[in-house]
Amino acid sequence: MNKTREIVIPGEKIDNAKSVKAGYGTYEEDGKIFSKFVGIPKKSGDFISVIPLSGVYLPAINDKIIAIVKDVEKFGWILDINSPWNGFLSLSEGVDDYVDLKKVDLKRYFNKDDIIYTQVKEVRNGGDVQMTMKTSIARKLKGGVLIKITPSKVPRLIGKEGSMVNMIKEKTNTVICVGQNGIVWVSGENIKKAIKAIRTIDEKSHMFGLTDEISNLLS
Amino acid sequence: MGKTEQKMIANGKRLDGRGPLDLREIEMKVGVIPNANGSSYVRFGKTAVIAGVYGPRPLFPRFLRESDTGILKVRYNMIPFSVDDRKRPGPSRRETEISKVIRMAFEGNLFLKNYPQTGVNLYLEVIEADGSTRVTSINAASLALADAGVPMRDFVVGLSGGKIDGTLILDLNGLEDNNSDADMPMAVLPTKKEVTLLQMDGRMNPEELKDLIKHVIDASGAIYEKQAEALRKKYIE
Numbered sequence: 001m002n003k004t005r006e007i008v009i010p011g012e013k014i015d016n017a018k019s020v021k022a023g024y025g026t027y028e029e030d031g032k033i034f035s036k037f038v039g040i041p042k043k044s045g046d047f048i049s050v051i052p053l054s055g056v057y058l059p060a061i062n063d064k065i066i067a068i069v070k071d072v073e074k075f076g077w078i079l080d081i082n083s084p085w086n087g088f089l090s091l092s093e094g095v096d097d098y099v100d101l102k103k104v105d106l107k108r109y110f111n112k113d114d115i116i117y118t119q120v121k122e123v124r125n126g127g128d129v130q131m132t133m134k135t136s137i138a139r140k141l142k143g144g145v146l147i148k149i150t151p152s153k154v155p156r157l158i159g160k161e162g163s164m165v166n167m168i169k170e171k172t173n174t175v176i177c178v179g180q181n182g183i184v185w186v187s188g189e190n191i192k193k194a195i196k197a198i199r200t201i202d203e204k205s206h207m208f209g210l211t212d213e214i215s216n217l218l219s
Numbered sequence: 220m221g222k223t224e225q226k227m228i229a230n231g232k233r234l235d236g237r238g239p240l241d242l243r244e245i246e247m248k249v250g251v252i253p254n255a256n257g258s259s260y261v262r263f264g265k266t267a268v269i270a271g272v273y274g275p276r277p278l279f280p281r282f283l284r285e286s287d288t289g290i291l292k293v294r295y296n297m298i299p300f301s302v303d304d305r306k307r308p309g310p311s312r313r314e315t316e317i318s319k320v321i322r323m324a325f326e327g328n329l330f331l332k333n334y335p336q337t338g339v340n341l342y343l344e345v346i347e348a349d350g351s352t353r354v355t356s357i358n359a360a361s362l363a364l365a366d367a368g369v370p371m372r373d374f375v376v377g378l379s380g381g382k383i384d385g386t387l388i389l390d391l392n393g394l395e396d397n398n399s400d401a402d403m404p405m406a407v408l409p410t411k412k413e414v415t416l417l418q419m420d421g422r423m424n425p426e427e428l429k430d431l432i433k434h435v436i437d438a439s440g441a442i443y444e445k446q447a448e449a450l451r452k453k454y455i456e
Binding site: 004007009010011012013025027034036037038052053054055056058084085086125126127152206 | 256257274275276277286287289330333334335336337365366367368369370371372373374408409410411446447450451454455
């Protein structure tokens with residue numbers, strides 16, 4: 001149970017550049033590949049990358065994230081997306097119907113502190129993040145509890161084809177929405193147990209046999 | 220701690236019983252501040268520093284923002300009770316300067332190109348001062364930055380060297396610092412063997428300087444091992 005994956009630290013040599021290419025979280029120097037983060041090295045195809053064990057969320061196009069409305073502006077909404085930058089949801093991306101700005105208050109659609117499940121439409125240079133609600137998954141989340149986990153550990157929480165998160169959903173009878181920015185929304189029956197499981201995954205993401213431990217914890 | 224008339228080196232041993240090139244007892248911990256993105260505690264003998272890293276996060280004041288890169292902001296602070304006589308709170312000339320040299324020791328070592336308009340705040344609080352506080356701060360800072368997940372090229376290891384009674388020594392304590400012929404804080408990238416900080420106060424001849432730089436770089440490997448161990452220990456209980 002306590003067996004952990006190999007952990008590399010910044011500046012540690014991972015591989016030679018001859019056999020593989022430097023992927024995310026690594027850099028190449030003098031024909032060798034080094035890590036940029038404290039993390040777990042992972043080889044996929046020709047590339048070797050390092051999955052960091054900590055750090056902030058960097059928005060990428062088509063990421064499905066959970067955002068909190070921070071401010072209502074004249075032509076859109078400013079969103080807190082748990083990253084160093086704010087997201088912006090413009091009026092045309094947020095609402096489908098025609099809005100007459102003279103008559104309608106934008107608070108009607110999304111007010112401050114509303115929680116929305118949304119998608120990143122565009123990331124421009126200089127930290128300008130544009131969001132969109134014009135996708136099938138996008139919706140407002142009502143009620144429930146928000147918890148934050150390390151963004152890089154989201155894939156571990158979801159598991160292979162959603163196996164891990166589905167297991168938590170089934171065993172605790174909850175609805176769980178996982179944003180790729182590390183915000184998780186939980187609603188339903190046994191919320192406390194579900195949160196405990198999610199926190200355990202966040203803490204022990206680098207260990208082997210995590211699925212068994214979570215299923216023990218839930219049963 | 221002022222000057223003493225005592226002999227600083229007797230029978231090849233220093234006042235605290237160390238050999239000339241021995242380091243003090245080292246303690247390192249990671250993740251001591253739960254609300255920070257990354258944090259660390261580093262102690263070298265009686266010198267102790269707590270480091271906290273916040274960010275990358277939106278940078279204020281706004282005019283400091285860079286459109287193509289994130290920046291690093293460092294505050295080195297000595298807590299009033301860290302020294303024998305109470306230190307007046309607030310940044311002094313010395314602290315402002317040390318903040319700047321520490322920032323310069325790290326700047327070229329971080330990859331902040333992916334974080335435009337943001338800043339990484341690094342706070343260094345010296346809670347006990349007994350010589351070599353700036354290099355201890357550098358050790359704490361690199362641990363905290365790595366813990367925060369800020370992309371780094373390499374660790375930065377800080378270590379001070381000096382000359383006392385004609386002998387080259389490493390890791391000066393407060394008393395040795397005040398009575399030395401020369402003292403030289405250095406920051407080294409341990410796996411690349413590059414130097415990012417070198418200051419010197421006092422007199423040494425060129426041969427001694429070259430020797431001392433070599434000694435510091437050689438000894439930095441041992442501190443790097445300790446840092447790596449402290450970081451891994453956070454995840455392997």
